[in-house]
Amino acid sequence: MSVTTVSHALNDKGRVDPATRERIAEVVARLGYRANRHARGLRSGRSGAVGLLLPVSVDARNDEVLSLDFYLKLASVAAATAFDREQALLLLPPATTKTGLRGLAVDGGIVVDPSPMDPRVTLLRDLDLPVVTVERDLGRPGHRWYVATEAEANTRQVLDHLAERGARSVAMLAPRSDWGWVTQSVAAYRSWVAERGLPELVVPVAMRPGEQSAFDATRRLLTGGSPPGAVFVLAARFVRGALRAARVAGCRVPADVLLAAGVDCADARDGDPPMTALDLHPELQARAAVEMLLGLLDGTPVTAPAYVTATLRVRASTAAR
Amino acid sequence: MSVTTVSHALNDKGRVDPATRERIAEVVARLGYRANRHARGLRSGRSGAVGLLLPVSVDARNDEVLSLDFYLKLASVAAATAFDREQALLLLPPATTKTGLRGLAVDGGIVVDPSPMDPRVTLLRDLDLPVVTVERDLGRPGHRWYVATEAEANTRQVLDHLAERGARSVAMLAPRSDWGWVTQSVAAYRSWVAERGLPELVVPVAMRPGEQSAFDATRRLLTGGSPPGAVFVLAARFVRGALRAARVAGCRVPADVLLAAGVDCADARDGDPPMTALDLHPELQARAAVEMLLGLLDGTPVTAPAYVTATLRVRASTAAR
DNA sequence: CTGAAAGCGCTTACAG
DNA sequence: CTGAAAGCGCTTACAG
DSSP states (O other), rough: HHHHHHHHHHHHHSSOOOHHHHHHHHHHHHTTTOHHHHHHHHHHHOSSSEEOOOOOOSSSSOOSSSSSHHHHHHHHHHHHHHHHHHHHHOOOOTOOOEEEEEEESSSSEEEEEETTOOHHHHHHHTOOOEEEEEOOOTOOTTTEEEEEHHHHHHHHHHHHHHHHHTOOSSSEESSSSSHHHHHHHHHHHHHHHHHHHHOOOOEEEEEEEHHHHHHHHHHHHHHSSOOOSSSEEEEGGHHHHHHHHHHTTTTTTTOOOOOEESSSHHHHHHHSOOOOOEEEOHHHHHHHHHHHHHHHHHTOOOOOOOEOOOOOOGGGGGGGO | OOOHHHHHHTTOOOOOOOOHHHEEEHHHHHTOOOHHHHHHHHHOOOOOOEEESSSOOOSSSSSSSOHHHHHHHHHHHHHHHHHHTOOEEOOOTTTHHHHEEEEEHHEEEEEEEEEOHHHHHHHHHHHOOEEEESSOTTOOOOOEEEEOOOOOHHHHHHHHHHHHHHHHSSEEEEEEEOHHHHHHHHHHHHHHHHHTTOOOEEEEOOSSSHHHHHHHHHHHHHHHHSSSSSEEEGGGHHHEEEEEHHHHHOTTTTOOOHHHHHHOHHHHTSSSSSSEEEOOOHHHHHHHHHHHHHHHTOOOOOSSSSEEEOEOOOOOOGGOO
């Protein structure tokens, strides 16, 4: 048996007699053999590694719209998925440079929560590396390699739920952010209220400092002339501030006002009261993104874009009155 | 000029004429040349990659004693530090297997928050890979390659601060966990109260569900016969529950009870009121750990263990009365 | 201080 | 279906 045959058997290339293939598999399993990653990479030009670029800066206070839970889960599951496919997942710092990235020899990259024309996407593209984004890059309408949550359907699901639980009017706390997910959720809210002839109450909230901004915004809403029956806080960062504002304003949740969040997180789960929220399923997004990227690299047909349906976690903050 | 000379110049090996070296550096910079990672790895046996093993499981609810902030920051800075040294940082899933890890060809690993005789350490050791832990593995007293926070000094700093702000007695909410950091903090608390003849009030709290357990424990403390003047909550997970319990028990913070946390986190920063907490400096721990590991790999002398001094962030929850 | 040559462990045309 | 041989791009003894 030649090395060629073994190589072919291991990589599903060429034609190998099924009996030979089986014998090889048996020996490989017994020895725990793994092809040397560098020899393979050197010859094939493929590294067997993909890069992950989170939108999290190194600063203590960062801008994230989604929650830390979300990113940590996303990263963990992305690593596990890659690992299962014998690929390495490299964590790439925000300050990744072209030369540096070239030195790291990744086969492709996953960019999480791109801004329009995100420079991280450009960086990978310049190196001719395939890119999958988690959420859409609105500055690149032609780029269809992304996995996203169904922002419009999600928003409608929350709003319908709030309406069903008796809210007449619903205000939305929207982060000042140009991420696609935010833009689309706000648009969905606008059409939903328009369809019902309800007042449009979008409050743009600064991400930094998110807690205080959300507190101020919510308090203003609840102590104003005609307080809304429900507040939909889009960013995970706003959950705590909104709950605190209701408390301070003397509004009981859910008796006086319903509260729901656009991203599930520990703040929502363990809130006082626990807050209804959309579970965006970072684990499914991570898996879909890694699989899309590996498909792109293998040349296997993949459906893109891929959408992950969120699940509404109904909690005490929107309990039936 | 031969390839040998260039290789020597690039890797600081052998003797190269300074003028030649400079000429090489100039050309390398101009061309943005980077040695092919696989060719180098194949020949040298070094991968130029280190693995990071966080204590975060893939489950939605995980056991972490420290905060998500802490781990995400740690991971980000570890990646950035590795990147600056032209090394890749691989995120390794909790379910990493020996064969799988061998296939990934890392040069060493960083294990965060090991349990005594942590299996992740064993895994790397079995592959003859150097290991650095963040916090100590109490089951391996001989292993000195770790970076840790000064648990005893930190605990005393918090307790002294609470005493200085007028607390007569201090209770400690300690997670039921076998991590070294927890064990040492509890021991430091014990000797601190013993030295002062104060009552020892260690309340073991389950990590899961952390918020509720901490709430229950704090409430019991505050509504019991002789409520303590201060509560020191060691785990980040307990911050929210403790604040809520004080609220529910009708205890004003800091007027009726002082509150401080052992790990700084968003819950403490944005709490109601903001809670005094120890900033464990994940960024410094990450940098120290990566540098220790790379030093180990290079054979350069490194001081080990390395200690990172925490900073007490004094906030409203312990304001002078 | 410099250079010619071997070889790391694979994959891949290519010939049989 | 199988095998002998080349070669991926470096680093490293070794000779000069």
